[in-house]
Amino acid sequence: MRKAAVRLLWRALAVLSVVLAVLGTVLPVMPTVPFLIMAAWAGGKGWPALETWLLEHAHFGPHIRDWRARGAVPRRAKWLATVMMMGSATMMQFTPLPLYVRIGVPAVMAAVAVWLWRRPEP
The missing domain is CATH 1.20.960 (Mitochondrial Import Receptor Subunit Tom20; Chain A)
Incomplete structure (x- = not known):
């Protein structure tokens, strides 16, 4: 069971x-x-x-x-993810979110981007 x-x-x-x-x-x-x-x-x-x-x-x-x-990620996927994160972080700056969110979320996205670009490519 x-x-x-x-x-x-x-x-x-x-x-x-x-x-x-x-x-x-x-x-x-x-x-x-x-x-x-x-x-x-x-x-x-x-x-x-x-x-x-x-x-x-x-x-x-x-x-x-x-x-x-x-643990490989294609280069095209890395570029797409990075551009999407940059676009999201930029748009977030024009919202009425608290300052700690407008700084913290892009900082996390930057850390993810660094991790992503350190992954091997197929």
Whole structure:
């Protein structure tokens, strides 16, 4: 009984990740591939067929396999993420958010950008 419940939770996380990835295909602020990587990871724990499907997917499979093998991120994705973060940080400066948010969030984005650019490329 407990094993079935744990498998169901892994599947729920995998489905939620796929749903967020699908949203990422239409919303410019949501990433797609990171959620698919998480879906493949969760699927590997509770839904092997979903994991296999994601790993063999013609478009997203190579990105997931590169991440698993070497933690690699394509240069195009690095540029896109960096430009999107810079755009978000710039737009945030023109909002009535508290100063600590307008400084803190871009600082976190800058740290993420540094981490991202330190990742190997496929």
